[in-house]
Every structure is written in C-alpha cells, then in structure tokens.
Amino acid sequence: MNIGILGAGKIAGVMADTINRMTDVKLYAVGSRSWEKANAFANEFAIDKAYGSYEELVSDDAIDLVYIATPHSHHYEQMKLCIEHGRNVLCEKAFTYNAAQAEEIAGLAAKKNVYVAEAIWTRYMPYRQMINEILEFGVIGDVRTMTCNLSYPISNIERLTNPELAGGALLDVGVYGLNFIVMHMGKDISDIESSVMMHETGVDGQESITVKYRDGRMAVTTHSMYGRSDRKGIFYGEKGYMIVQNINNPQWIDVFDCEDRLIRHVDVPEQISGYEYEIMESLDMIRQGQFQSKSMPLSESIYMMKLMDDIRKGWNKK
Structure with missing residues (x-):
C-alpha cells in the first residue's frame, strides 16, 4: 500500500525512515509547500513522487494513506483537504486545536467514508x-x-x-x-x-x-x-x-x-522507531474497510481535546 507524507520536517523524516524499513508498505509520495523542499526530501528518502503543494499530493489517487506531519495549528485545514479528496488520513498529535474542530473532522470523515485517525504513537504501542x-x-x-x-x-x-x-x-x-x-x-x-x-x-x-x-x-x-x-x-x-x-x-x-x-x-x-505501530494498524483497518482506529478512535480524540479545552478555559486561554 502506498503512503504519502504531507509535510517535510523533522517528524516527517522519522516517519519516512520508519516506513522505508517496513515490509508490505511503500513510501510513495511527499508533499510540501515548495517543490524544492519536497524534492530534497524525496531524494533523501528514495520517494517516487515529490509535490510542491499539498493539493497536488492529495489529488494523487495512487495514495492509500496520507500521514500529516505538520504543526497542529494546521491539522484541521489539512485533514479537511485530504477528506475532501477522499484520502485516508493519519494525522499527528495534537489532533486539532480544539474539540469543535475534532468533531467537525469526525463528521466529515463519516460523510465521505474515509479512514481518519490521530497518530499519537503511545496509543498504538x-x-x-x-x-x-x-x-x-x-x-x-x-x-x-x-x-x-x-x-x-x-x-x-x-x-x-x-x-x-x-x-x-x-x-x-x-x-x-x-x-x-x-x-x-x-x-x-x-x-x-x-x-x-x-x-x-x-x-x-x-x-x-x-x-x-x-x-x-x-x-x-x-x-x-x-x-x-x-x-x-x-x-x-x-x-x-x-x-x-x-x-x-x-x-x-x-x-x-x-x-x-x-x-x-x-x-x-x-521496534524500528515506534511509529510503525500506527502505520500497521491504519493499513489493517483500511484493508478491512474500517474508517477508524481501534487504538485511537475519533471519539477518543474528541474526548482528549475536550479535556484540554476545559483545562485551558481554566487559564482563560481559548
């Protein structure tokens, strides 16, 4: 199955190295905000496709799962982009900025019948x-x-x-x-x-x-x-x-x-890095026609975001 990585930073590099050492999965594409950065990342990790925009990445129908490796301030919009293009998603923690965003993502994923999960690796280990x-x-x-x-x-x-x-x-x-x-x-x-x-x-x-x-x-x-x-x-x-x-x-x-x-x-x-468990489970769920993780279902991601929302409210911080 083909993996596409959205983002080309440090965490993306750890995941790329991990996938390259796994079996039955191929690191197929990477997308960044610039083609130069995507191409350099692709050369470093022997990736077939390098895209200079996230839109190009998620438009590639050969991709079975997109791993989002960007700062959490961007997760909401990038998950929406993936879902709108029918791409299955494994998104780094924190899942979103708040629970309202997480709930909207869960609703969109259910409507589009795509797999969406939070990549908080400790849940899968x-x-x-x-x-x-x-x-x-x-x-x-x-x-x-x-x-x-x-x-x-x-x-x-x-x-x-x-x-x-x-x-x-x-x-x-x-x-x-x-x-x-x-x-x-x-x-x-x-x-x-x-x-x-x-x-x-x-x-x-x-x-x-x-x-x-x-x-x-x-x-x-x-x-x-x-x-x-x-x-x-x-x-x-x-x-x-x-x-x-x-x-x-x-x-x-x-x-x-x-x-x-x-x-x-x-x-x-x-283990390879610890990241392999979330990839293995995501691909297993996709093969089975499931749309959520068993280790970190979306209801659990929403619950955790609500806990953090409540904590921040106590600090007068939205």
Missing part, C-alpha cells in the same frame, strides 16, 4: 497492554495514585511559543501525559485542577494537572517547555509501585515491592 495487564493482575495491589511527567527544553522553537501556531506545552507534550493517564486510569473523572505558568508570549510554558476520579483515585501530570524531565510514569499500589521509563516512548517497566526491591523487569519489544 504494545507497552500499553503490558502495563494494563500488570495493573489488572494486581501485582502491586490496589492503585489509587499515579504520577507522570514530560518536559523538554524546547522554548526556543518558534512554533511552540507562537500563539498563532497553537503553541504551548499542553498541546505539544501535555497531550502525552493526559493520554497516559486516560489509557491506564480510565475516564471516570470527577474533576480536573491545574496550575500554569505562562510564557511571555501568552502560551502556557509549564503546568501541573491533577485528575480526580469518582472512586477516589488521583493522577498528577506535569509538563514544561523549559527543561528535561525524567519522563517517568509511576503507579503507587498497596503492595508496591511500578515505574514506566519514558511515557513518550516507553523503554522498560520496573515493578518494586514495598521494601523497594525489584520484583519484575519488563523490556518493551524492539
């Missing part, structure tokens, strides 16, 4: 089920508290500090923390509280978010664009605790008892 099995089997007992964090020194990147480009820590790195919580703690949420420090440009520079559950459980996630964090996810149980190394791309899982003794170490399966 095998570690997700590995963590949930440890929790379900009660290895660390009843878990009522969980913490996670994701921060990088990225405040020098213009798109992250520019309000017009939907900048801010929440949509770029915070989306991973919130998804991690929902994947492993569920959605029976009673309340969300947050504290934020704004960047001088008016976007959120760093925040701490507390998610409270109706059954008394609690999860806390922190995000920042100013420094590197340990990126750990930790589940605290009555019989011990579990540490996930790097919630953004898990490397291993360690389980400890109440005496801080390591009782289980689980390595995450070897």
Whole structure:
C-alpha cells in the first residue's frame, strides 16, 4: 500500500525512515509547500513522487494513506483537504486545536467514508497492554495514585511559543501525559485542577494537572517547555509501585515491592522507531474497510481535546 507524507520536517523524516524499513508498505509520495523542499526530501528518502503543494499530493489517487506531519495549528485545514479528496488520513498529535474542530473532522470523515485517525504513537504501542495487564493482575495491589511527567527544553522553537501556531506545552507534550493517564486510569473523572505558568508570549510554558476520579483515585501530570524531565510514569499500589521509563516512548517497566526491591523487569519489544505501530494498524483497518482506529478512535480524540479545552478555559486561554 502506498503512503504519502504531507509535510517535510523533522517528524516527517522519522516517519519516512520508519516506513522505508517496513515490509508490505511503500513510501510513495511527499508533499510540501515548495517543490524544492519536497524534492530534497524525496531524494533523501528514495520517494517516487515529490509535490510542491499539498493539493497536488492529495489529488494523487495512487495514495492509500496520507500521514500529516505538520504543526497542529494546521491539522484541521489539512485533514479537511485530504477528506475532501477522499484520502485516508493519519494525522499527528495534537489532533486539532480544539474539540469543535475534532468533531467537525469526525463528521466529515463519516460523510465521505474515509479512514481518519490521530497518530499519537503511545496509543498504538504494545507497552500499553503490558502495563494494563500488570495493573489488572494486581501485582502491586490496589492503585489509587499515579504520577507522570514530560518536559523538554524546547522554548526556543518558534512554533511552540507562537500563539498563532497553537503553541504551548499542553498541546505539544501535555497531550502525552493526559493520554497516559486516560489509557491506564480510565475516564471516570470527577474533576480536573491545574496550575500554569505562562510564557511571555501568552502560551502556557509549564503546568501541573491533577485528575480526580469518582472512586477516589488521583493522577498528577506535569509538563514544561523549559527543561528535561525524567519522563517517568509511576503507579503507587498497596503492595508496591511500578515505574514506566519514558511515557513518550516507553523503554522498560520496573515493578518494586514495598521494601523497594525489584520484583519484575519488563523490556518493551524492539521496534524500528515506534511509529510503525500506527502505520500497521491504519493499513489493517483500511484493508478491512474500517474508517477508524481501534487504538485511537475519533471519539477518543474528541474526548482528549475536550479535556484540554476545559483545562485551558481554566487559564482563560481559548
């Protein structure tokens, strides 16, 4: 099946290298806002077709799936463009700028009968089920508290500090923390509280978010664009605790008892980059005639956008 990449930046390069190392899939085309950039990208990754506009890319009927690798400020319009041309879409996170946009995309996809999914890779990785099995089997007992964090020194990147480009820590790195919580703690949420420090440009520079559950459980996630964090996810149980190394791309899982003794170490399966899982599932769904992902259905993307909308409302930030 043929993949087309919309965008020719850093993330597009990671995906291109990943697809080129996969089987039963071909990296067929790339589209950029300039032919020169698209052509350079195509030469670097041995791609057949290079298009100097997104319109040309999505007009190519040989493409089975378009992967959108641009900043999230542009996702809404670019997904609409793909859907209008009947192209199946795998769109990078954050899916859209807000829930209203996500709902409109879901409606358009249903009307046109095309596959649309959010490419938040942690939703597709095998570690997700590995963590949930440890929790379900009660290895660390009843878990009522969980913490996670994701921060990088990225405040020098213009798109992250520019309000017009939907900048801010929440949509770029915070989306991973919130998804991690929902994947492993569920959605029976009673309340969300947050504290934020704004960047001088008016976007959120760093925040701490507390998610409270109706059954008394609690999860806390922190995000920042100013420094590197340990990126750990930790589940605290009555019989011990579990540490996930790097919630953004898990490397291993360690389980400890109440005496801080390591009782289980689980390595995450070897992978190309981690991006391959979302590609494999998308193509499987398309082959089966399905129009949504099983790991990240559109209802879940809309739900996550609503959570982030509510958080930003508390900051008086639309």
